[in-house]
Amino acid sequence: MTYEEAVEMYPHDTVFIQIDDVVRTMTPAEYEAFIQSVVNYVPIT
Amino acid sequence: MANTQTTVPLFVANQVLTAAQQNASAGTGVPVFATTVTRDAAFGGSNKVLAEGQLCYIEASNVVQYYDGAAWATVGPSTASGLTLIKSQVIGSGVQTVTVTNAFSTTYDDYRIVVSNTTLSGGGIAYMTINGSTGSTYASSGYSMSYTSATLTGDYTGATSSQGFGLAGALGTSSSTITVDIFSPFLSTTTQTVSRYASNTTQSTWGGYDSNTSSSTNFTLDINSTFTFTGGTIYVYGYAKA
Numbered sequence: 001m002t003y004e005e006a007v008e009m010y011p012h013d014t015v016f017i018q019i020d021d022v023v024r025t026m027t028p029a030e031y032e033a034f035i036q037s038v039v040n041y042v043p044i045t
Numbered sequence: 046m047a048n049t050q051t052t053v054p055l056f057v058a059n060q061v062l063t064a065a066q067q068n069a070s071a072g073t074g075v076p077v078f079a080t081t082v083t084r085d086a087a088f089g090g091s092n093k094v095l096a097e098g099q100l101c102y103i104e105a106s107n108v109v110q111y112y113d114g115a116a117w118a119t120v121g122p123s124t125a126s127g128l129t130l131i132k133s134q135v136i137g138s139g140v141q142t143v144t145v146t147n148a149f150s151t152t153y154d155d156y157r158i159v160v161s162n163t164t165l166s167g168g169g170i171a172y173m174t175i176n177g178s179t180g181s182t183y184a185s186s187g188y189s190m191s192y193t194s195a196t197l198t199g200d201y202t203g204a205t206s207s208q209g210f211g212l213a214g215a216l217g218t219s220s221s222t223i224t225v226d227i228f229s230p231f232l233s234t235t236t237q238t239v240s241r242y243a244s245n246t247t248q249s250t251w252g253g254y255d256s257n258t259s260s261s262t263n264f265t266l267d268i269n270s271t272f273t274f275t276g277g278t279i280y281v282y283g284y285a286k287a
Contacts, residue, residue, distance in 0.1 A: 016139060016140045016141060016273075017140060018137050018143045018144065019144040019146065020134060020145065020146055023137040023140055037208075037270040038271060041208070041270045041271070
């Protein structure tokens with residue numbers, strides 16, 4: 001998946017993370033890291 | 046004086062309280078001692094003779110004990126044995142990752158993490174990272190099977206994965222439960238995981254290793270970096286060291 005495809009599939013305002021009791025959208029840095037993880041992910045199944 | 050009681054007396058106004066009644070009342074209460082040494086010194090001689098059924102509380106170990114006629118025994122599990130619940134965390138709706146902070150500390154070396162009855166938005170591999178570990182230092186592998194086939198599927202992440210410990214494979218989108226034993230995440234040494242997974246359609250077992258020796262206090266769960274968790278609860282328990 002390309003960077004652009006990842007951003008299109010996972011818009012910033014639709015990606016939520018949870019830290020203890022708090023559920024929120026990602027900071028720009030967290031979102032960037034998330035998109036990179038999606039781009040770099042190699043399925044192993 | 047034995048501790049066996051035959052009545053639970055009820056006093057009325059102006060009734061004479063006898064020495065025997067007072068002794069019975071004082072002698073059958075739950076005395077508090079600083080240590081087991083002061084406990085042992087408090088019975089016998091001019092004091093009460095230790096007898097079966099005697100209770101006490103030990104401040105040094107925060108336990109209630111009873112005397113069985115031959116030795117003292119602790120009532121219920123003491124704080125120093127078995128698994129102790131450290132914290133629990135309800136999982137929100139549609140969350141990409143779930144981080145639990147302050148799960149690991151010097152109190153325990155090894156932990157059990159239970160992810161109970163959560164629903165996943167898609168299949169693949171469940172991963173866990175620990176916050177002290179950065180870079181590509183994780184390695185994991187495991188097996189999975191469906192409930193309708195004897196075919197065993199093996200997966201592995203390679204020796205230098207940055208994704209995290211692989212916890213489970215062939216994930217289902219039904220109600221899912223994962224148990225993880227994680228060893229030495231807070232210690233400055235390598236960390237290992239052993240995990241089991243079951244859904245309504247599949248099950249798997251995995252093991253993992255992280256060569257990064259940095260200390261961690263938090264862990265984060267995710268599914269392939271792409272799918273989400275909804276509902277369920279994460280429980281973190283510590284294994285007593287002694």
